[in-house]
Amino acid sequence: MRSLIRKKPIAGRPDPAPSRWSWRMQRLMLTPGIRLALRAGVPFCITLALGTWYLSDEARRGAIETAVAEARASIETRPEFMVNLMAVDGAKDELASYIRETLPLDFPVSSFDLDLDAMRAKVTEISAVKTASVRIRPGGVLQIDIEPRKAVALWRNEDGLALVDENGIYVAAATSRYARPDLPLIAGEGADKYVAEALELIQAAAPLGERLRGLVRMGERRWDVVLDRDQRILLPSEEPQRALERVLALESAQDILTRDVARVDMRLARRPTVQMTNEAAEERSAQQAAFRANKQ
Secondary structure (H helix, E strand, O other): OOOOOOOOOOOOOOOOOOOHHHHHHHHHHOOHHHHHHHHHHHHHHHHHHHHHHHHOOHHHHHHHHHHHHHHHHHHHOOHHHEEOEEEEEOOOHHHHHHHHHHOOOOOOEEHHHOOHHHHHHHHHOOOOEEEEEEEEEOOOEEEEEEEEOOOOEEEEEOOEEEEEOOOOOEEEEEOOHHHOOOOOEEEOOOHHHHHHHHHHHHHHOHHHHHHEEEEEEEOOOEEEEEEOOOOEEEOOOOOHHHHHHHHHHHHHHHOHHHOOEEEEEOOOOOOOEEEEOHHHHHHHHHHHHHHHHHHO
16 A cells, blocks of 8 residues: 655755745636736726826827817818708798798708707797608708698687697788688687687588688687677587587578577577577567557
């Protein structure tokens, strides 16, 4: 059997085994973190220190900034990056001119200096614009495509006449009722919030033809249908279209609106009320008085 007793080293030969501290150092140098720090961390720190020292001089920093600005300007001002004109499609002349005034650009301008998202947001803030897209076309053209709001009604309010779309959003001002005779007229405070309902009532009142003058919002809760000869149909706040259809049925059966009637009150569904004109009421009173006199 091999002896387990440690042999004494031969005199004159050094021990090849590393010392304890040398062994620990070798193991430490094999650690992945230490190896990464030596390969990347130390060069980075040295480079950072040298860069900090170099840039600590204000003259050097100014020279670098000037060189970068000149290089950037030489790229941005190349002909292929220059925008020379603006094209606005989808809008009429008046709206297109207003858009050009809203985006005052001094052409030619570099495409790098244009914030297309901010420009699109600024154009869509115009009340007459429903949607807008902004892009740069080949050839240096700033292309703006517009989808304008479509006016569906004239709204008379305390500030005058305004064109509104189906959502009651302001489109443009109107000089007079005859500026857009093709559009129905609505009036009253808060009428712009119920444009869709007003259009449904106007469509239901189509059998009245040219007798229909418009709708008036009363108390911001219900509608009055205004006809010629100063006639009005007072509709309830709930189910106004159904009440209007009942009046049209009475008109078809008994010609109620062709008589001397000033008001047809449908606010109480169970008790519709018809108010005669003052002239008709006076004439009827005179006829009744004459009838009583003859009877006596």
